[in-house]
Amino acid sequence: MSNIEQTVEQKLQALWDLQTIHTQIDKIRQIRGELPIEVADLEDEVAGLETRIEKIRGELDDLEDSIVTRKNMISDAQAGIKKYEAQLNDVKNNREYEAITKEIEIQGLDIQVSEKKIREFEYEIRNKTENYEKTQAELEERKKDLAVKQEELDTITGETQKDEDVLVEKAKEAESHIEDRLLTAYTRLRGNAKNGLAVVTIDRDSCSGCHNQIPPQRQLDIRQRKKIIVCEHCGRILVDEAFAHAEEHVHA
Numbered sequence: 001m002s003n004i005e006q007t008v009e010q011k012l013q014a015l016w017d018l019q020t021i022h023t024q025i026d027k028i029r030q031i032r033g034e035l036p037i038e039v040a041d042l043e044d045e046v047a048g049l050e051t052r053i054e055k056i057r058g059e060l061d062d063l064e065d066s067i068v069t070r071k072n073m074i075s076d077a078q079a080g081i082k083k084y085e086a087q088l089n090d091v092k093n094n095r096e097y098e099a100i101t102k103e104i105e106i107q108g109l110d111i112q113v114s115e116k117k118i119r120e121f122e123y124e125i126r127n128k129t130e131n132y133e134k135t136q137a138e139l140e141e142r143k144k145d146l147a148v149k150q151e152e153l154d155t156i157t158g159e160t161q162k163d164e165d166v167l168v169e170k171a172k173e174a175e176s177h178i179e180d181r182l183l184t185a186y187t188r189l190r191g192n193a194k195n196g197l198a199v200v201t202i203d204r205d206s207c208s209g210c211h212n213q214i215p216p217q218r219q220l221d222i223r224q225r226k227k228i229i230v231c232e233h234c235g236r237i238l239v240d241e242a243f244a245h246a247e248e249h250v251h252a
């Protein structure tokens with residue numbers, strides 16, 4: 001901020017103004033509540049399911065390829081058997097006959113192995129297809145949930161976004177009237193406080209941030225507006241009731 005000298009009262013007023021704007025922004029965000037998180041979670045879930053489906057799809061393709069390979073091996077073996085069977089017609093001796101018969105036997109065993117493999121692959125395909133369909137159904141459900149939540153969020157955001165944008169601008173403007181040291185303290189206090197309150201008023205002799213009693217002398221000091229005074233219990237910056245009343249007056 002610029003180097004204009006501010007009185008303590010002006011500093012307190014600037015802090016109070018900023019707090020008031022931030023409280024209004026907090027209220028708007030509260031209306032949206034958990035929706036942005038819920039939407040983000042659903043988006044993650046949808047992305048996860050899509051990845052899973054893609055992976056299963058790839059595994060199914062591999063299995064189909066393996067079946068094709070095995071079927072080709074069977075065809076080759078069958079062609080081999082035909083060739084050997086033809087050779088059997090012109091065998092010259094017993095040894096040759098046995099050698100060819102042995103080859104036919106080997107090809108026959110290869111076919112059995114491939115047929116067994118194909119049955120295993122088909123079994124796997126059935127399981128994976130079931131899994132694929134289940135995951136696909138789950139994905140459709142999550143997508144529906146996401147669409148509903150997204151629309152809810154869009155509606156609420158649409159209703160409040162303009163107000164929020166205006167308030168964010170106002171907050172920036174208000175911040176420019178606060179010296180860096182105080183703004184840093186304010187931001188830290190606000191960040192630590194569950195209710196987002198860094199500047200609070202006296203309310204029925206108590207700190208309205210933590211509801212602890214404020215000693216009478218301290219209340220007098222606060223009303224003097226000569227010093228920036230923080231709550232002894234919660235560390236929030238305290239202002240007197242008149243600030244809040246002035247605010248109500250402005251909004252009325």
Ligand SMILES: [Zn+2]
Nearest residue numbers: 207210231234
């Ligand atoms: Zn307090």
